[in-house]
Amino acid sequence: MRILSGIQPSGVLHAGNYYGMMKPSIELQEQGEAYYFIADYHSMTSLTDAKLRREYTRRVAIDFLACGLDPQRAVLFKQSDVPEHVELSWMLSSVCPMGLLERCHSYKDKLAKGISPNHGLFAYPVLMAADILIYDAEIVPVGQDQKQHVEVTRDLANKFNDLYGETFVVPEPRIRRDVAKVPGTDGEKMSKSYGNTIDIFGDEKAIRKSIMSIVMDSRTREEPKPDAEQNNAIQLLKLVADETVYRETLEALAAGGLGYGDLKKTLFEHYWQRFAPARKRREELLANPDYVDQVLREGAEKARSIASVVNRRARRVCGLE
Numbered sequence: 001m002r003i004l005s006g007i008q009p010s011g012v013l014h015a016g017n018y019y020g021m022m023k024p025s026i027e028l029q030e031q032g033e034a035y036y037f038i039a040d041y042h043s044m045t046s047l048t049d050a051k052l053r054r055e056y057t058r059r060v061a062i063d064f065l066a067c068g069l070d071p072q073r074a075v076l077f078k079q080s081d082v083p084e085h086v087e088l089s090w091m092l093s094s095v096c097p098m099g100l101l102e103r104c105h106s107y108k109d110k111l112a113k114g115i116s117p118n119h120g121l122f123a124y125p126v127l128m129a130a131d132i133l134i135y136d137a138e139i140v141p142v143g144q145d146q147k148q149h150v151e152v153t154r155d156l157a158n159k160f161n162d163l164y165g166e167t168f169v170v171p172e173p174r175i176r177r178d179v180a181k182v183p184g185t186d187g188e189k190m191s192k193s194y195g196n197t198i199d200i201f202g203d204e205k206a207i208r209k210s211i212m213s214i215v216m217d218s219r220t221r222e223e224p225k226p227d228a229e230q231n232n233a234i235q236l237l238k239l240v241a242d243e244t245v246y247r248e249t250l251e252a253l254a255a256g257g258l259g260y261g262d263l264k265k266t267l268f269e270h271y272w273q274r275f276a277p278a279r280k281r282r283e284e285l286l287a288n289p290d291y292v293d294q295v296l297r298e299g300a301e302k303a304r305s306i307a308s309v310v311n312r313r314a315r316r317v318c319g320l321e
Contacts (some may be wrong), residue, residue: 001032004137004171006039006079006128009056010047013063014197015271016182016190019239024141024174026068034074035135035303036064041079041086041127045120046193061292063201066282077299079131084304084311089123089130091314095159096126105148115193129153134307136169144181145189147173164317168310182239183232185214198236200275201282211268212261221259228253233260233267241270 005025007017025036038060040053047053057078069076079085101107104125111117125148132140132153140150150173157168181189184196191197198210214233219225228234228250238246249266252258285292315321 001139002135002137003028003032003034003139003141004036004132004135005141006037006042006131007060007064008039008043009053009060010043011056011192011197012202013060013200014190014192015200015236015239016184016197018067018200019182020190021141022064022067022069025074028139028141028174029070029074032139035137035306036069036074036076037079037082037131037303038077039079039131042124045118045124046115058292061296062282062285063278065285065292065295066278067200068278071295071299075299075302076295077303078296081296081300082134082303082307084134084307085127085130088134088311088314089127091318091320092129092133092156092160093123093126095163096156100152100155101125104152106145110193113193125149125152126156129156132171133157133168134310135303136306136310137171138169139174140171141174144175147175160314164314167314167317183235185210185232187215187232198271201279204272207272208268211271212264214264214267216260221262222256224256225253231263233263237263237267237270240267240274245270 003025005021007013007021013022025034028034038057040057043053043056047056061076064076065071101122107117107122107124110121115121128149129152132150133156140153142150150171154170157170161167161170184190184194185198186194186196188194188196199207202210211233214236216231216233225231231253234246234250234253237249241249245266249258249263253263312321
């Protein structure tokens with residue numbers, strides 16, 4: 001079973017990245033042939049600072065390794081080190097109906113948030129389809145918000161196969177329902193685009209400030225909160241604390257007597273403790289930059305050994321060679 005997933009280097013990694021993509025991906029490296037890429041081409045739809053792109057790309061590599069990705073079990077590489085992604089995206093664009101992209105929720109949601117549209121943002125799902133199909137990936141772990149993009153990938157693979165003959169493996173999405181949507185500090189899905197994130201490796205003061213800024217309703221400490229399970233901080237606590245702590249905190253909040261300030265303090269303590277081992281590993285990686293370079297270089301070589309074969313297959317069937 002070949003597994004593929006990618007993550008954008010468009011900002012500092014946060015809890016939504018970790019629980020939505022990184023943690024499931026790290027778990028899947030034990031179950032199949034895993035390929036994980038840093039989507040620096042995709043980051044160009046929202047990030048125009050070249051220096052920051054380089055910095056964020058390296059941070060993603062270091063943070064992924066710190067959180068548990070094992071280069072002996074999974075292939076980690078930069079998307080831009082495998083140019084076959086871009087060539088295949090053009091081949092897929094030639095069979096992609098405009099209406100398929102116009103219906104994508106992610107594009108419409110970003111427009112609604114005031115993000116200025118460009119062709120890259122509109123055509124994002126086509127490049128994502130190329131990212132997946134270029135590796136004959138069978139399983140694509142994604143968040144609920146990306147499920148539609150995998151459906152677009154399936155549509156494009158089938159259209160290409162129907163037109164030119166069997167060329168691509170049609171992949172299946174794999175979604176972890178319990179963490180499909182990690183809430184941000186404002187209650188919306190945690191996203192760098194929305195400015196509502198909680199960093200994984202920020203300093204203690206900054207992380208505490210982010211957690212204490214989580215938006216709450218106006219109910220007092222004493223008031224019962226029967227809908228406590230929907231509380232943003234409680235949902236985050238469920239991710240970072242053990243079941244006993246989560247249940248006891250939930251019950252105290254629902255019954256009344258636990259204030260939102262106390263809830264946020266509890267969340268911070270468990271959040272900080274949860275990533276302590278990863279912080280230690282990250283310091284070791286920062287002290288060994290040559291190792292990180294080696295992981296990315298070897299990862300790109302392994303990725304290209306597959307991508308070049310699939311890309312030539314596509315070129316051949318559609319008459320480019």
